[in-house]
Amino acid sequence: MQDYKDSNLKFWDSIVEDHVRSDFYDVSGFLQGKTTLDSVEINQVGDVSGLTFLHLQCHFGLSTLDWVRLGAIATGVDFSPTAIAMARKLSKDSGLHARFVESNVYNISSSLDEKFDIVFTSYGVLCWLPDLTKWAEQIAHCMKTEGRFYLVEYHPLMMALDSGSEKDVVLKNSYFNEGVEIFENEGSYATSESSTKESTYEWSHSLGEVITALIDAGLNIDNFAEYPYATDGGFVGYLRRDEDGKWRVPDHKWGVPLVYSLSASKK
Numbered sequence: 190m191q192d193y194k195d196s197n198l199k200f201w202d203s204i205v206e207d208h209v210r211s212d213f214y215d216v217s218g219f220l221q222g223k224t225t226l227d228s229v230e231i232n233q234v235g236d237v238s239g240l241t242f243l244h245l246q247c248h249f250g251l252s253t254l255d256w257v258r259l260g261a262i263a264t265g266v267d268f269s270p271t272a273i274a275m276a277r278k279l280s281k282d283s284g285l286h287a288r289f290v291e292s293n294v295y296n297i298s299s300s301l302d303e304k305f306d307i308v309f310t311s312y313g314v315l316c317w318l319p320d321l322t323k324w325a326e327q328i329a330h331c332m333k334t335e336g337r338f339y340l341v342e343y344h345p346l347m348m349a350l351d352s353g354s355e356k357d358v359v360l361k362n363s364y365f366n367e368g369v370e371i372f373e374n375e376g377s378y379a380t381s382e383s384s385t386k387e388s389t390y391e392w393s394h395s396l397g398e399v400i401t402a403l404i405d406a407g408l409n410i411d412n413f414a415e416y417p418y419a420t421d422g423g424f425v426g427y428l429r430r431d432e433d434g435k436w437r438v439p440d441h442k443w444g445v446p447l448v449y450s451l452s453a454s455k456k
């Protein structure tokens with residue numbers, strides 16, 4: 190377990206600067222006022238003004254600061270010291286105040302004292318976590334009694350599919366969690382212009398696993414939705430970008446769920 194954590198951390202530390210420079214993250218657009226948030230999470234979370242907001246696995250803080258623009262009192266957490274240092278710099282450069290804390294998601298309860306109105310995490314976060322039971326327990330711990338948890342994530346089915354011959358999309362991997370998968374990376378989902386060649390250890394969590402972990406941690410699932418599009422899908426070979434900027438299965442041939450969202454509260 191320590192090996193997977195060390196390798197993944199090495200990968201994330203090494204890729205931060207390339208991500209900050211990438212078109213994918215468009216930091217200059219962000220500094221000019223463009224939001225990185227999608228309507229899925231904006232509609233799901235609703236009004237955040239004046240609410241304390243914990244953003245888990247915040248990377249270099251771009252979307253954390255977008256929630257600050259919408260009025261949240263935000264804390265971003267990530268285990269990568271390079272990402273946290275970049276997030277603090279971005280906070281200073283943008284004039285948007287947020288607190289950024291370096292912590293493993295499994296240790297937040299010892300890294301942070303307070304409880305939050307909103308705990309939020311999104312897009313590309315669960316695949317790095319071997320144990321969703323412990324993840325959900327940390328989330329429940331950080332929520333106020335009346336607090337809410339929001340997750341927006343790439344759908345596990347999207348990751349199980351791949352391009353087939355012609356325009357076909359075929360099942361290439363198991364939908365279910367078959368244990369750890371090791372990837373030899375050259376660059377990342379956000380940039381191929383990177384010298385990063387770190388291995389990563391990842392897990393594919395089914396919807397049942399996610400929902401069961403949250404229920405077992407004492408949370409009520411209040412809302413669950415699936416979406417046939419993704420805002421960022423350039424790293425998924427079989428998707429195409431439509432005129433509205435969203436990524437879908439070409440020709441809308443099949444209604445494949447690409448993203449899901451859920452909200453949960455304490456019982």
Ligand SMILES: C[S@@+](CC[C@H](N)C(=O)[O-])C[C@H]1O[C@@H](n2cnc3c(N)ncnc32)[C@H](O)[C@@H]1O
Binds near residue numbers: 246266292317
């Ligand atoms: C795909 S990024 C999240 C991206 C975010 N949605 C965005 O677009 O900015 C995943 C993040 O999870 C962080 N991470 C991975 N494993 C972690 C762990 N065990 N504890 C805390 N952060 C972790 C990585 O450092 C990385 O910043």
